[in-house]
Amino acid sequence: MEFDRIQVDKALMNLAIEETLQGIGKGVFQQVGNKLYKKHRCYFVDCLEHPEYLSDVLQEMFGKASESIIESIRNKLVEFSGNKPISKFLVHLGN
């Protein structure tokens, strides 16, 4: 049961990231995904355990403006912050 909950949290987080990045552009979504893999050998779903990887890639691409993108992902997930892994992800994302 615990295993399933983590998968759900990963899916929710993945959806929030995808929706935010696809909203910016298909190219941006793909590039962030590629950079994540290239630099950290990590997929979007793995960012639940490693939010710092996502922050790093967004910072590398967008500089200071990455804060806005992180804020947008955060806003999409805030209603699920009752789930411990998501809450932990939100605390570490962008810090």
Added chain:
Amino acid sequence: MTSVSDKVGRNQRIHDTLHKLLEQKYLLYSLVATGFAILVSESIGKEVATTFTDWFFLPVSGSVVIISLVLLKIQGLRGSHGKAWMCFIAFAACWFIAETLWTSNELIFHTKPFPSNADFFYLAGYPAYFVFAILYLKPVKNSISKNMVLGACIVSAAILIPNLYMTFDNNSGEDKFAIALGATYPIADAIILVPALLGVTLFLGGKVNFLWTLMLIGVLLNVVADTGFQYFSLDDSYYSGHPVDIFFMWAYIIFAFGAYDYVKIFRKSKDEHRFVDQEKMR
């Protein structure tokens, strides 16, 4: 309050951007070669300069259209940036059409190229560029502070004021419509300078910052060129191929290299196929 480490980090990022700018050998060669070619043609004679410059504007402005089309193909139409790049293509296409009309008016129909139908397309390019910048900045609008907007507006106004002073303080024999039309360009440049300044500030330290640095330089070159054009037109000494045209040409080259750098960023990521596998895994 900005901490010392923030300031050090910002200085480092500015240094990195300047370093990347100085590394662009092909950009530098293109700028030097273009400037040199116009000056050589100008030294031969006005007619040679006019013919050479008018024709030369076509491939240079056309290259911006081609590169932005490639960019849109890579980026896709979806999302804010997809729409932004469509507007950039509209801007580049308007100015390419304007250059074509200028050249045909002057060299084929032997009519006065300014004011002419070319101005309609030059001016139509400005709203397209402005919408491009707004759409590009839209996803990160929360990072834009009121002070940043105010600062950008002050810089733009400061650049615009000398031009307006020069326009209203002239005794030129040029007709009123031509003077007013000539003054419209620096005003439009000042308006598009605001988002360009915001872009450079916002994306400082990011890979996309280089595009915005070049966009800013391109707009600044247009400000210089349009102010020069207005000054020499009022003086009745402007002709196509005048050295002030070098700045117009450089602006196109800078825009083209900015878009090309963006293409390179995305092309590199397309080579990395692992992420595509991730999409298939769903």
